[in-house]
Amino acid sequence: MRVQAPAAAGGGRRRAWAALLARRIERTLDVLLGAAIGVMVVAMAWQVIGRYAFSRAPGWTEEASRFLMLWVTMLGAAAALRSGSHIAVTSLVDVLGPRARAVTLALRDAALVAVAGLLAWQGFLYARLNGAQESAALEIPMTVPYAALPAGGVLIVAMVLLARLLGSPFPTQAVNEGEGVF
Numbered sequence: 001m002r003v004q005a006p007a008a009a010g011g012g013r014r015r016a017w018a019a020l021l022a023r024r025i026e027r028t029l030d031v032l033l034g035a036a037i038g039v040m041v042v043a044m045a046w047q048v049i050g051r052y053a054f055s056r057a058p059g060w061t062e063e064a065s066r067f068l069m070l071w072v073t074m075l076g077a078a079a080a081l082r083s084g085s086h087i088a089v090t091s092l093v094d095v096l097g098p099r100a101r102a103v104t105l106a107l108r109d110a111a112l113v114a115v116a117g118l119l120a121w122q123g124f125l126y127a128r129l130n131g132a133q134e135s136a137a138l139e140i141p142m143t144v145p146y147a148a149l150p151a152g153g154v155l156i157v158a159m160v161l162l163a164r165l166l167g168s169p170f171p172t173q174a175v176n177e178g179e180g181v182f
Contacts, residue, residue: 018165022082025158029079036068036075043068063137067145074152081159105169109160116156123149
């Protein structure tokens with residue numbers, strides 16, 4: 001006779017932990033992305049004002065905006081996973097039965113984890129390789145902008161694994177606000 005209550009309780013705690021962690025990651029990403037986009041808007045507005053009003057544009061604004069755009073892209077890729085906001089062709093998944101759909105989505109998630117893991121590893125190596133180089137205008141180590149690659153890869157892997165821990169793959173279509181996967 002097997003007792004399943006402790007396993008179910010452990011599974012419930014694991015799901016609650018994964019859901020809490022996923023929500024915290026998502027909220028943190030939302031704050032970081034909002035702040036980065038806000039800084040980009042201010043920097044580019046300052047560049048335009050400097051160029052046309054004072055005939056002298058500050059050199060750091062364009063570089064800062066480029067570096068922030070890299071970070072927004074990589075962090076935003078991880079943030080968009082949860083709501084199914086990435087572009088997807090769902091014609092195959094839509095016609096599959098429940099079992100075949102589950103297998104297909106599991107294969108999709110495995111491929112996504114493999115590619116994002118490769119991105120994280122190679123991005124780390126690339127950031128480390130360029131650590132001695134400084135940016136032209138901001139004079140910061142080029143590790144800072146290049147670190148967006150491994151950070152984004154790790155976050156994508158984390159979001160996929162958290163979704164799988166919760167027993168629900170990412171949606172194949174965007175969901176309405178409040179109807180998140182987790």
